[in-house]
Amino acid sequence: MSSRKRRPVIAGNWKMNMTPSQAKEFISELYDKVKGKRGCDIVVCVPAIDIPAVVKACAGKSIKVGAQNVHFEKSGAYTGEISADMLTDAGVKYVVIGHSERRQYFGETDDTVNKRTKAAVAAGLTAIVCVGEVLAEREAGITSEVVSRQVKLALLGLAAEDMSKIIIAYEPVWAIGTGKTATAEQAEEVCALIRNVIAEKYGKQTAKETIVQYGGSMNAKNAAELLAMENIDGGLIGGASLKAADFSVIVEAAQ
Numbered sequence: 001m002s003s004r005k006r007r008p009v010i011a012g013n014w015k016m017n018m019t020p021s022q023a024k025e026f027i028s029e030l031y032d033k034v035k036g037k038r039g040c041d042i043v044v045c046v047p048a049i050d051i052p053a054v055v056k057a058c059a060g061k062s063i064k065v066g067a068q069n070v071h072f073e074k075s076g077a078y079t080g081e082i083s084a085d086m087l088t089d090a091g092v093k094y095v096v097i098g099h100s101e102r103r104q105y106f107g108e109t110d111d112t113v114n115k116r117t118k119a120a121v122a123a124g125l126t127a128i129v130c131v132g133e134v135l136a137e138r139e140a141g142i143t144s145e146v147v148s149r150q151v152k153l154a155l156l157g158l159a160a161e162d163m164s165k166i167i168i169a170y171e172p173v174w175a176i177g178t179g180k181t182a183t184a185e186q187a188e189e190v191c192a193l194i195r196n197v198i199a200e201k202y203g204k205q206t207a208k209e210t211i212v213q214y215g216g217s218m219n220a221k222n223a224a225e226l227l228a229m230e231n232i233d234g235g236l237i238g239g240a241s242l243k244a245a246d247f248s249v250i251v252e253a254a255q
């Protein structure tokens, strides 16, 4: 199922880093390094409080803005939460859903990942849906089972047409923030498996067009090798997205 026609998406996940003022300065530094690099989409997924400053700083530039979470209800008594309509109205285009840190620390489940994905897509956002096994699952030899299940549950009730608004990010939990990257072969194997799950559900054409990212300690040194793999269409990058020089090298590797 080969296609080099998919446009890579290089997305930074800032996690809980950068104040609005720091974010504004960072975007200007980053843009100086990535302007003119048109071979991939560049996204920064920022803390909610940074969204207005970052949307303003990115106006007219080739950097798009993402959020790190979204609530699945349209509005109501959900103190502290942010709806998909609020995000789109603020100028956000992407949203990370089901990041392992949210699954681990904030009670995110496959069911809420599915609900958030539906809400995001219905509002016109592009959902970056994170899946990935923990170390014990890899060691037990059940990575394929775990990741297939997560993908299938995340996509329950979504149609083939929705897949142009959904990116699947394969993020082995043991590789996130640990400096321990999956080898290009390990990452490729699971990204190919994800594409097969999509092919079984929606057909080969949809699978061929779906963006599947790798995330987990991707950095300036290993990005080129990972991004060269047939089924890896970009990256979701944590630590290295906070350094403009490193993030721009990853963007360059995706050209």
Ligand code: PEP
Binding pocket: 013, 015, 099, 171, 175, 176, 177, 178, 179, 215, 216, 217, 218, 236, 237, 238, 239, 240
């Ligand atoms: C992430 O936050 O999605 C991530 C992959 O982090 P890191 O690149 O730091 O491992």
